[in-house]
Amino acid sequence: MKDNIESMQKLINAFTYLPGVGRKTAERYAYSIINLSQEDVDFFADSLREVKQKIKFCSICGNFTDEDVCEICKSRKSDTICVVKEPKDVVAIEKAKHYSGLYHVLHGTINPLEGKGPNDIKIKELVTRVSGGSVKEIIIATNPDVEGEVTASYIAQLLKPLGVKVSRIAQGISMGSSLQYADEVTLSKAIADRKEM
Amino acid sequence: MKDNIESMQKLINAFTYLPGVGRKTAERYAYSIINLSQEDVDFFADSLREVKQKIKFCSICGNFTDEDVCEICKSRKSDTICVVKEPKDVVAIEKAKHYSGLYHVLHGTINPLEGKGPNDIKIKELVTRVSGGSVKEIIIATNPDVEGEVTASYIAQLLKPLGVKVSRIAQGISMGSSLQYADEVTLSKAIADRKEM
Numbered sequence: 001m002k003d004n005i006e007s008m009q010k011l012i013n014a015f016t017y018l019p020g021v022g023r024k025t026a027e028r029y030a031y032s033i034i035n036l037s038q039e040d041v042d043f044f045a046d047s048l049r050e051v052k053q054k055i056k057f058c059s060i061c062g063n064f065t066d067e068d069v070c071e072i073c074k075s076r077k078s079d080t081i082c083v084v085k086e087p088k089d090v091v092a093i094e095k096a097k098h099y100s101g102l103y104h105v106l107h108g109t110i111n112p113l114e115g116k117g118p119n120d121i122k123i124k125e126l127v128t129r130v131s132g133g134s135v136k137e138i139i140i141a142t143n144p145d146v147e148g149e150v151t152a153s154y155i156a157q158l159l160k161p162l163g164v165k166v167s168r169i170a171q172g173i174s175m176g177s178s179l180q181y182a183d184e185v186t187l188s189k190a191i192a193d194r195k196e197m
Numbered sequence: 198m199k200d201n202i203e204s205m206q207k208l209i210n211a212f213t214y215l216p217g218v219g220r221k222t223a224e225r226y227a228y229s230i231i232n233l234s235q236e237d238v239d240f241f242a243d244s245l246r247e248v249k250q251k252i253k254f255c256s257i258c259g260n261f262t263d264e265d266v267c268e269i270c271k272s273r274k275s276d277t278i279c280v281v282k283e284p285k286d287v288v289a290i291e292k293a294k295h296y297s298g299l300y301h302v303l304h305g306t307i308n309p310l311e312g313k314g315p316n317d318i319k320i321k322e323l324v325t326r327v328s329g330g331s332v333k334e335i336i337i338a339t340n341p342d343v344e345g346e347v348t349a350s351y352i353a354q355l356l357k358p359l360g361v362k363v364s365r366i367a368q369g370i371s372m373g374s375s376l377q378y379a380d381e382v383t384l385s386k387a388i389a390d391r392k393e394m
Contacts, residue, residue, distance in 0.1 A: 006263075014240055017237055017241065045242040047210075051204050091224075
C-alpha cells in the first residue's frame with residue numbers, strides 16, 4: 001500500500017507549512033479533517049484563502065488591514081507612535097487596553113546573523129513619519145532580546161536628532177510573577193532600573 | 198480597534214478545529230498564513246477540500262480510501278485480519294512493514310463512559326466478514342488501554358465460537374500509550390509475539 005492515499009499526503013505536507021508543526025503533528029491534524037463536517041472544512045478552506053486575499057499591510061503603519069489604511073491610523077489622533085516588531089505585537093498591546101496612540105510595525109528587527117540590516121525593516125518609513133513634524137514621542141516596544149535591543153538603540157540614535165522624545169518600554173519583573181523564578185538578567189535589569197516611590 | 202480584522206478572526210476560529218489547538222496556537226498559525234505564498238495557500242485550501250471530498254472509508258475493512266474498496270483489500274489475499282481502532286493505526290502497522298494481511302477498522306472502541314457500546318463500532322461488520330468462512334486468524338491490535346482491552350475481550354468472546362483463531366498483539370507496547378506513536382520495532386515485535394486468547 002502507498003503509505004497514505006495521495007490527497008491525504010498532500011494535506012499532511014500542507015500542514016507542515018505551519019510554524020512548529022512537524023510530520024507527526026501534521027498527520028494528526030490531517031486525519032482530524034476527515035471527521036469535520038463538510039461545512040467546517042469549507043469554512044476552513046475559505047478562511048485560508050480570504051486571509052491571504054484580503055489581509056494587506058497598512059500603508060502608514062504596516063499593521064494588518066483589509067483596506068489601504070488600518071482602523072487605528074484612520075480613527076486615532078495622537079502624537080505618540082509605538083514601534084513594534086510584528087503586527088501581532090500590536091494585537092498584544094491593544095489587548096492590554098492602556099495605550100491609545102499610533103503604531104509603527106517594523107516587520108522584523110536588525111539581525112546580522114540572518115543578514116537583516118536596518119534597510120531590510122521599515123525604519124526608513126518611521127523616519128519619514130517622524131520628519132512629518134506632528135510626532136512628539138516614540139515608544140520603542142521591540143522585544144527585550146539582543147536583536148530587539150540593538151534595533152531600539154539604532155532607532156533612538158536616528159530619531160533623537162529630529163527633536164522627538166524617544167522612550168523604551170520598561171523592562172523588569174512581570175506583574176504577578178514571583179521574584180524567585182525571574183531570570184538573572186531580568187532581575188539585574190529590574191534593580192538597575194529601580195524607580196523611586 | 199476590533200481585536201483582529203474579521204477574516205483573520207475567522208481563520209483563527211478555523212484553526213481551533215484541529216486537535217489540541219487552543220486560541221494562542223491558532224493565532225500563531227493564522228498569522229503565519231499571511232507570510233505564505235499565494236501558491237502555498239491555494240495548495241493548503243485545495244488539499245483540505247480534496248481530503249474531505251475524496252477520502253471515504255473502504256466498504257470492506259473501513260480503512261481510508263478514495264475508491265469503494267481500499268488498496269489493501271483489493272490487492273492482498275490473506276486469511277488473517279488485523280483489527281484496529283482507527284485508520285491511522287493501519288498506517289502505523291503498514292509503516293512497520295512486518296504484517297501483510299488484511300485489516301478491519303473498528304472506528305472506535307467500547308467506551309461506556311462516552312456511551313459507546315459494541316453496536317456503535319464496526320464489530321457487526323467484522324463478524325460478518327469472519328462468518329464468510331475464509332478467515333483463519335484475527336489479530337486484535339486495539340490500543341493497550343482499558344477501552345482497547347475491553348474491546349479485545351468482547352471481540353474474542355464473540356468470534357471464538359465461530360472457529361477462528363483469535364490473538365492479541367503482544368504487550369511489548371507500554372501500557373497506557375497509543376498505538377500510532379509506537380516505534381516500528383516495538384510494533385513489529387508486538388505482531389510477531391501475538392498471544393492466542
